[in-house]
Amino acid sequence: MRISMLLLNQTSPLLASLDIPTERLKMEPLLSRRQKEKVLIIMGATGVGKSKLSIDLARRFPAEIINSDKMQMFEGLDITTNKITEEEQCGIPHHLLGILNPNDDFTAENFCEVASLAIDSISNRGQLPIIVGGSNSYIEALIDDKDFIFRTRYDCCFLWVDVSMPVLHSFLSDRVDRMIENGMVDEVRNIFDRTADYSKGIRKAIGVPEFDEYFKEETFLDEENRKKALKKAIQKIKDNTCELACRQLKKIHRLRNVKRWNIHRIDATEVFRKCSKPAEEAEEKRVVGPSTTIVAEFLYNFVSMEVPAPVADIRDHITQCLVT
Incomplete structure (x- = not known):
């Protein structure tokens, strides 16, 4: 059912x-629960x-x-x-x-x-x-x-x-590298859309906006500069992932120490x-x-x-x- x-x-x-x-x-009323x-x-x-x-x-x-x-x-x-x-x-x-x-x-x-x-x-x-x-x-x-x-x-x-955090940041950097090896670039490329709304849905995920910038300019770059642009996008993903971890940690501290x-x-x-x-x-x-x-x-x-x-x-x- x-x-x-x-x-x-x-x-x-x-x-x-x-x-x-x-x-x-x-669906019984709340107070009926013993x-x-x-x-x-x-x-x-x-x-x-x-x-x-x-x-x-x-x-x-x-x-x-x-x-x-x-x-x-x-x-x-x-x-x-x-x-x-x-x-x-x-x-x-x-x-x-x-x-x-x-x-x-x-x-x-x-x-x-x-x-x-x-x-x-x-x-x-x-x-x-x-x-x-x-x-x-x-x-x-x-x-x-x-x-x-x-x-x-x-x-x-x-x-x-x-x-x-220092240990976690190192792990997260390595994890991004593994995600790249597993096909992350092509996965994000498949949903690339210059006209898409990146303020909602799955396009808000870390990795999508960063690669969006890269996809927009890669066709205008030679091979050397394309590699540099890709490396820059990957580093930005790593930085943003570490920033996310820090924000998450701060929220947990607030829930524990402020909201008790x-x-x-x-x-x-x-x-x-x-x-x-x-x-x-x-x-x-x-x-x-x-x-x-x-x-x-x-x-x-x-x-x-x-x-x-x-x-x-x-x-x-x-x-x-x-x-x-």
């Missing part, structure tokens, strides 16, 4: 184009590994993932927007990923509408909604709505994956300083393990002095502890 037209008319026409499952969607549902929110600057952590946690707990990265909600530009691939999703259901027309104008209010429906649907299937993405303005609009309805309905657990959100900081810096096997070991020790413990405590009031060992399904472990 999909969203009925009656429900769509009660929200907004935009929802009619979105493919959100609503099995057993509860217990708050739980929602996990994973935050952090671009490139810190939020998506991977969400997958790791969804493989340990009964969960589904809701994307809150505004550019990844649009269809297309998978390389440029760094969308998680179907293979990387590991069979975990993902919502609000690549569901919008590239030219749509999608606001924080629109996000609140569709995300709320997805959260309600996931919760009613007995799964934990995991909201993950770098668009903190969307997350803030959802969590701290003007009537505080969300906080009344849901208990929230916030995980913040943090990486030292109870955000659990997970330091992943050591993971980015390692390579191959040591990186996997550091990730389990520094990121996945501590995050698993925090989520277990949040869901089951489970307290442990040690980080649980990685298991295929932690629910049996939690149940045994609660029984004893």
Whole structure:
């Protein structure tokens, strides 16, 4: 069953184009809920590994993932927007990923509408909604709505994956290089349009405006100057990506220190300083393990002095502890 037209008319026409499952969607009055549902929110600057952590946690707990990265909600530009691939999703259901027309104008209010429906649907299937993405303005609009309805309905657990900025900037620079190697230039070239509106939709994504300038002048340049212009565009993408990371970090600090959100900081810096096997070991020790413990405590009031060992399904472990 999909969203009925009656429900769509009660929200907004935009929802009619979105493919959100609503099995057993509860429409009962707010006060009839005896217990708050739980929602996990994973935050952090671009490139810190939020998506991977969400997958790791969804493989340990009964969960589904809701994307809150505004550019990844649009269809297309998978390389440029760094969308998680179907293979990387590991069979975990993902919502609000690549569901919008590239030219749509999608606001924080629109996000609140569709995300709320997805959260309600996931919760009613007995799964934990995991909201993950770098668009903190969307997350803030959802969590701290003007009537505080969300906080009344849901208990929230916030995980913040943090990486030292110098280390992260180096990683982001290398990531842009990998995106170029994977075909980013041609991907953006395919949507190049001199008359397009770059103030809305997917054309606001970092990489599109920068390459737009390059595409406009490349035909008038000789080979040497064309290479210089391309290098300049790539460097601008790197600079703008690092600036985005800094802005995201500032917003998280504001939510934590000014709005007093109870955000659990997970330091992943050591993971980015390692390579191959040591990186996997550091990730389990520094990121996945501590995050698993925090989520277990949040869901089951489970307290442990040690980080649980990685298991295929932690629910049996939690149940045994609660029984004893």
